[in-house]
Structure formats: C-alpha cells, structure tokens
Amino acid sequence: MYVRALSLHDFRSWDKVGIELQPGRTVFLGSNGNGKTNLLEALGYLSTLSSHRVASEAPLIRTGMSKSLIGATVVNLGRELTIDVELNQGLANRARINRSPARRTREILGILRTVLFSPEDLALVRGDPGERRRFLDELSTTRLPRLAAVRSDYDRVLRQRSALLKTAARSRRADLGTLDVWDGHLAAHGSILVAERLKLVHELAPYLIEAYRSIAPESRPSSVRYKSSLGDSLPPEFLDIAREPVRDDAEVLEAVFLQELATVRSKEIERGVCLVGPHRDDLELYLGSEPAKGFASHGESWSYALSLRLASYELLRADGSDPVLMLDDVFAELDRRRRSALASVAADAEQVLITAAVGDDVPAELEADIVEVSTEQTDLGRVSRVVSTS
Numbered sequence: 188m189y190v191r192a193l194s195l196h197d198f199r200s201w202d203k204v205g206i207e208l209q210p211g212r213t214v215f216l217g218s219n220g221n222g223k224t225n226l227l228e229a230l231g232y233l234s235t236l237s238s239h240r241v242a243s244e245a246p247l248i249r250t251g252m253s254k255s256l257i258g259a260t261v262v263n264l265g266r267e268l269t270i271d272v273e274l275n276q277g278l279a280n281r282a283r284i285n286r287s288p289a290r291r292t293r294e295i296l297g298i299l300r301t302v303l304f305s306p307e308d309l310a311l312v313r314g315d316p317g318e319r320r321r322f323l324d325e326l327s328t329t330r331l332p333r334l335a336a337v338r339s340d341y342d343r344v345l346r347q348r349s350a351l352l353k354t355a356a357r358s359r360r361a362d363l364g365t366l367d368v369w370d371g372h373l374a375a376h377g378s379i380l381v382a383e384r385l386k387l388v389h390e391l392a393p394y395l396i397e398a399y400r401s402i403a404p405e406s407r408p409s410s411v412r413y414k415s416s417l418g419d420s421l422p423p424e425f426l427d428i429a430r431e432p433v434r435d436d437a438e439v440l441e442a443v444f445l446q447e448l449a450t451v452r453s454k455e456i457e458r459g460v461c462l463v464g465p466h467r468d469d470l471e472l473y474l475g476s477e478p479a480k481g482f483a484s485h486g487e488s489w490s491y492a493l494s495l496r497l498a499s500y501e502l503l504r505a506d507g508s509d510p511v512l513m514l515d516d517v518f519a520e521l522d523r524r525r526r527s528a529l530a531s532v533a534a535d536a537e538q539v540l541i542t543a544a545v546g547d548d549v550p551a552e553l554e555a556d557i558v559e560v561s562t563e564q565t566d567l568g569r570v571s572r573v574v575s576t577s
C-alpha cells in the first residue's frame with residue numbers, strides 16, 4: 188500500500204499543508220525542528236490512533252488551537268480510501284472514511300498500515316515492559332483491527348477492578364460478589380489479548396531472528412520469550428514459541444486466568460493491585476542466554492530495535508500487502524552494515540518515507556523524491572512549510 192496524499196490542519200508545527208506522495212522512496216529533508224517527524228507522526232496516528240512520542244493527544248494539536256485535522260488518501264492493491272481524524276481538545280475525536288463519519292474512530296484502524304522506526308525505539312530494548320507490550324498490541328491490532336475494542340474493554344475493566352481492590356485494601360473488606368464479576372470480565376478480555384500476543388510472538392520470532400542475524404552477524408543470536416503473569420496455572424507449553432497456536436487457545440487461557448485470579452485473590456486484596464493479566468506481562472528479549480536489557484551494547488540495542496521493526500514489516504508484508512515503511516532520522520545512527528541492511532529493505536518496499544536533516548544521511552543507493560521542509564515565522568507563531576519538492 189502507499190499514501191497518495193497527506194493533509195494536515197493545525198497538527199503540531201503544521202498550520203495547513205497538503206502533500207502529494209508517490210510509491211517508492213520520499214525523503215523529508217530539513218534542519219532540526221522543522222517539522223519532518225511531525226509528518227510521520229501524523230501518519231502513524233492514522234495507523235495506530237496513538238503517537239510514538241507522547242501518551243496524550245494534547246501536544247499533537249498546534250499550540251493555541253482547539254482542534255487538529257489529519258487526513259490521508261491510501262491506495263491498497265489498486266483501491267483508494269480517504270481517512271481523516273479530527274483531534275479535539277477536551278472533546279471526543281472524530282473520524283471519517285471517504286468523507287462519511289465513522290461511528291467510532293477505531294473503525295479506521297487497518298486502513299493505513301505502517302511500520303515506523305525511530306530513535307524512540309531504543310526503549311523497546313532498554314525501556315520498561317510497557318514499551319514491549321505496546322509494541323505487541325499495536326502490531327496485533329494492525330493485523331486484527333477488532334482487537335482495538337478488546338484492548339479498550341480490557342483497560343476499562345482493569346481500571347474498575349483495580350479501584351475495587353484499592354478500596355478493599357484500604358477498608359480491609361472486599362465485596363467478593365462484585366469482585367467475582369470483574370474477574371470474569373478481566374479473564375474474558377485478557378485471555379483474548381494474551382492468546383493474540385502468543386500467536387504474534389510465535390509468528391514474529393523467525394523474522395526477528397533472521398533480521399538480527401543479518402544486521403549483527405558478529406553478535407550473539409537473538410531470541411524472545413513471552414513472560415506471563417498467569418504463573419503456575421499456565422501450562423508451560425503455551426510459552427514455547429515453537430508451539431502452533433490453535434483456535435480455542437483463548438478459551439483455555441480464560442479458564443487458566445480465572446484459576447490464577449483465585450490463587451492470588453488474598454494477595455491482591457492485601458496489596459490492592461491487580462496482579463494477573465496482560466498488563467503485567469513482558470516480551471523478554473535475549474542475546475544468547477542473556478537478557479538484552481542491561482546486557483546489550485548501544486549498537487546491539489539499536490540492532491535489536493531495528494530488527495523488531497524489520498520483523499514487523501516482513502510479517503505484515505507476508506499477510507498480503509506491503510505496509511508503509513517510515514524511517515525517522517535513523518540512518519545517521521547506523522553503522523555501514525546496518526545502513527545497508529536497512530537500505531536493502533527500503534529499496535524493495537512499496538513506499539518508504541524517510542526523514543533526514545542532511546541528504547548525506549540517506550544511503551546514496553536509495554533514489555528518492557525529496558520534499559524539503561522549513562519553518563516560517565507568522566503572526567500565529569512559527570509554522571512548518573514545504574519549500575520544494577523534486
């Protein structure tokens with residue numbers, strides 16, 4: 188697939204812009220702070236309904252404005268769809284598909300599929316488990332958009348159940364009947380998320396191992412393991428990444444989930460926190476037999492993060508349509524071998540959008556359209572501008 192057109196109103200540093208894009212490679216070129224990453228972030232938002240840089244949406248709306256509009260026309264296997272999202276300060280966001288209002292913003296998920304590799308990705312290796320959980324869930328949702336509703340239901344139930352446990356811990360008295368009901372909801376939604384993550388890890392691992400081997404052949408081999416909070420209740424074969432997932436995994440996991448909740452109930456009431464569920468899990472990354480976090484060098488961590496993104500790209504591609512590959516200021520960070528590994532994927536991809544501060548950062552073998560961006564001082568502050576396209 189590829190993005191044929193991108194339009195923004197009051198998104199970050201852009202007051203108003205429309206950019207026509209082609210398949211193949213495009214480099215957004217400009218000095219630091221000129222708004223290049225903001226363009227990729229906008230497309231990333233249409234793809235995941237979240238930003239890779241900030242947890243809340245307020246910073247995405249241009250300073251002083253109350254709403255922001257991101258629109259894109261996406262061509263997938265010859266079929267064209269236009270999607271747009273309106274971000275509203277303090278109000279619900281709205282989405283449209285081919286100019287018709289969507290009932291929920293999440294209906295646009297799956298229309299634009301992207302893989303973004305950015306400097307922030309180092310946190311996939313060095314950061315907290317939440318970074319890796321988000322990586323897994325966003326990739327699963329790109330492949331199976333209906334998971335967005337499951338994630339949102341799970342988060343809602345988790346919040347309510349956690350509040351109940353906190354009250355129980357404070358008052359030293361639990362409403363066990365109500366807790367039973369929340370346990371049921373938590374296990375129902377949570378087991379679907381865990382089953383999808385296990386399936387994803389099983390499918391992603393071979394691509395990851397191969398990507399890391401080709402980027403860092405001199406390093407130790409990479410491997411991954413899903414770390415589950417379902418404890419001893421979970422049959423160990425579920426954590427064997429070679430195991431083929433089966434259709435009723437989620438049902439089996441739901442029963443396991445309920446059993447584990449029963450096992451830890453008194454501990455949960457005592458501590459006032461929800462100790463079981465996908466929100467406590469992790470994707471453990473290894474180099475040889477050592478955990479990559481805290482062990483991998485800076486270069487190895489970069490290679491690992493890049494491999495996770497390249498593996499995602501290959502997995503989505505194997506599903507039937509090339510996602511849009513977005514590379515945010517990453518070539519400058521890579522040594523020669525890793526640059527050429529990334530360049531060979533980029534040379535072959537249907538559409539690659541690259542940001543760079545100077546043209547020399549982008550490997551010469553990648554012939555690309557250039558969109559030069561700059562900034563301009565206006566009455567309403569400093570705004571980004573496209574100054575030339577070639």
Ligand SMILES: Nc1ncnc2c1ncn2[C@@H]1O[C@H](COP(=O)(O)OP(=O)(O)OP(=O)(O)O)[C@@H](O)[C@H]1O
Nearest residue numbers: 199200219220221222223224225246247248249250
């Ligand atoms: N909500 C906002 N309203 C107005 N301007 C914003 C907003 N958020 C960020 N900016 C501006 O956007 C600019 C940063 O844009 P961006 O991150 O896209 O830069 P970049 O061109 O990718 O730079 P670099 O090469 O340093 O990565 C900054 O000047 C910042 O002040």
